[in-house]
Amino acid sequence: QVQLVESGGGLVQPGGSLRLSCAASGSRISIYTMGWYRQAPGKQRESVAFVGTDVSTNYADSVKGRFTISRDNAKNTVYLQMNNLKPEDTAVYYCNKASTTKFSWGQGTQVTVSS
Numbered sequence: 001q002v003q004l005v006e007s008g009g010g011l012v013q014p015g016g017s018l019r020l021s022c023a024a025s026g027s028r029i030s031i032y033t034m035g036w037y038r039q040a041p042g043k044q045r046e047s048v049a050f051v052g053t054d055v056s057t058n059y060a061d062s063v064k065g066r067f068t069i070s071r072d073n074a075k076n077t078v079y080l081q082m083n084n085l086k087p088e089d090t091a092v093y094y095c096n097k098a099s100t101t102k103f104s105w106g107q108g109t110q111v112t113v114s115s
Contacts, residue, residue: 034071037094
């Protein structure tokens with residue numbers, strides 16, 4: 001059973017940056033396409049970015065050019081570098097694999113963008 005622990009969130013002003021981390025334990029995640037997801041208050045969880053086993057990447061239009069997803073298989077960790085943050089990026093951010101069958105969701109990490 002894979003456990004996912006997200007960290008790195010916080011309060012940041014518009015235009016600021018944060019780097020989120022997702023540390024996995026219990027099994028190697030290197031064989032999976034992994035993704036970052038977010039859920040804003042009153043909204044459904046949505047996908048933000050994916051990184052494949054070949055380190056190919058894919059982004060939601062809303063974050064393209066601002067966010068960068070990466071992975072370090074040696075550390076069993078996935079990252080999300082978020083630049084030029086906007087108030088609409090405020091949400092709880094989670095990581096999980098891309099497939100329909102997901103690992104158990106972690107607690108997520110809160111990102112709040114506000115002046």
